[in-house]
Amino acid sequence: MxxxxxxxxxxxxxxxxxxxxxxxxxxxxxxxxxxxxxxxxxxxxxxxxxxxxxxxxxxxxxxxxxxxxxxxxxLRQPLGEMKDIKRVQHRDRLPVVLTQAETRLVLAMMTGTTQLMANLMYGSGLRVNECVTLRVKDIDLTTKTISVRNSKGSKDRTTVLPAQLCTPIEQHLTRVLQLHADDRSRGGGLAPMPDALYRKYPTAAGSFAWQFVFPSAAVRPWGDSDRLVRWHASPSTIQRAFKAAVRKAQVNKHVSVHTLRHSFATHLLAAGTDIRTIQLLLGHRNLQTTMIYTHVEAAVRTVKSPFDLL
Structure with missing residues (x-):
C-alpha cells in the first residue's frame, strides 16, 4: 500500500x-x-x-x-456495489471561532517561538502542519507573502504575511541561521528533502533556504541513510502551548490551535474581504467550503436582540 x-x-x-x-x-x-x-x-x-x-x-x-x-x-480487485452500508448522518457544524478580543488575549498568553507560530497561523490562515513545515525559502519578507507548499490535497498556494510579523520573523530566522551554522560546523546542517529532490539537487539539503523555519530541537536519521538531519518542530509543540494559553486566558470555548485558521477567515469576512479572496488564501478547492464562514460571521455579528428594544 x-x-x-x-x-x-x-x-x-x-x-x-x-x-x-x-x-x-x-x-x-x-x-x-x-x-x-x-x-x-x-x-x-x-x-x-x-x-x-x-x-x-x-x-x-x-x-x-x-x-x-x-x-x-x-489488490486490483475493485469492490462491487454496496447497498447495505449503514451511513452515518452527516451533520453540518459551524466551526468555533474566537472573537478578536479573545484572539488577542490568548496570543498574549503565549511566549517565544510558539507565540510566533500561533501569530503566524492566525495572521496567515495556516493549518498547523503547514506552519511547522514552512521552509526559509517560502517566506518573502519583501512582498510580505508566504508560499504554502504541498498542503492538503497536494496543492500550493500563496497567502499573506502580516506586516507586524516581519520583524519578529526576521529576528527568528537570524537565530535559525546561527543554529544552521553550528550544525554545519559539526558536519551536519542538512534538512530532509521532499520526494527525490535530494538526488536532483544534491547540495540543496545543506543550504539555509531549505531549512525549516521552526526546526526541531534534535537531529534524527533521514530515511535509510545514516545522515542526520534537523526536522521541523512537532505539531504537538504548538498544540500544547495553545491549549495552555486558552486555559490561562480563561476562554470558555472548545477550541484547538486550528481555531486560529477559522478565526482568520471569519475576521477577514467581517472586515469586508470578499469570499473568493478568502477561498484563495485558505486554499479551498470548493467555494462552498469557504461559504461556511459567512454563516459563522452572521452568527457572531453584533445584532441587537428585540428583547433589548423592549
Whole structure:
C-alpha cells in the first residue's frame, strides 16, 4: 500500500490513515487476507464502525475511501456495489471561532517561538502542519507573502504575511541561521528533502533556504541513510502551548490551535474581504467550503436582540 500511495504522491498523513484502516479491517476479520474477502466483509466492517463504534460521518467516509483504494488500486480487485452500508448522518457544524478580543488575549498568553507560530497561523490562515513545515525559502519578507507548499490535497498556494510579523520573523530566522551554522560546523546542517529532490539537487539539503523555519530541537536519521538531519518542530509543540494559553486566558470555548485558521477567515469576512479572496488564501478547492464562514460571521455579528428594544 505504501508503494502505491507514494507512486500517486499521496501525503504521508493520507498514507498513514489508509494503512491504519487497512490494519483495522484485517484485524476485524480475524487477520484474513483482504484478497480472500470482499464487499460483504467491507460492509460488515463499516457497519460495525457506524453502529458499534458510533464514529462520525467523516471517519466512516475515510475508512471507506481507504478500503476502496486498497481493493481498486493495490489488490486490483475493485469492490462491487454496496447497498447495505449503514451511513452515518452527516451533520453540518459551524466551526468555533474566537472573537478578536479573545484572539488577542490568548496570543498574549503565549511566549517565544510558539507565540510566533500561533501569530503566524492566525495572521496567515495556516493549518498547523503547514506552519511547522514552512521552509526559509517560502517566506518573502519583501512582498510580505508566504508560499504554502504541498498542503492538503497536494496543492500550493500563496497567502499573506502580516506586516507586524516581519520583524519578529526576521529576528527568528537570524537565530535559525546561527543554529544552521553550528550544525554545519559539526558536519551536519542538512534538512530532509521532499520526494527525490535530494538526488536532483544534491547540495540543496545543506543550504539555509531549505531549512525549516521552526526546526526541531534534535537531529534524527533521514530515511535509510545514516545522515542526520534537523526536522521541523512537532505539531504537538504548538498544540500544547495553545491549549495552555486558552486555559490561562480563561476562554470558555472548545477550541484547538486550528481555531486560529477559522478565526482568520471569519475576521477577514467581517472586515469586508470578499469570499473568493478568502477561498484563495485558505486554499479551498470548493467555494462552498469557504461559504461556511459567512454563516459563522452572521452568527457572531453584533445584532441587537428585540428583547433589548423592549
Amino acid at each position: 505504501s508503494i502505491v500511495c507514494r507512486r500517486r504522491h499521496y501525503s504521508p498523513r493520507t498514507e498513514e490513515a489508509y494503512r491504519h484502516w487497512t490494519k483495522r479491517f484485517v484485524l476485524f476479520h480475524g487477520k484474513a487476507h483482504p484478497a480472500t474477502i470482499g464487499a460483504r466483509e467491507v460492509e460488515a466492517f463499516l457497519n460495525h464502525l457506524a453502529v458499534a463504534r458510533t464514529v462520525s460521518a467523516s471517519t466512516q467516509t475515510q475508512a471507506l475511501n481507504a478500503l476502496v483504494f486498497l481493493y481498486r488500486d493495490v
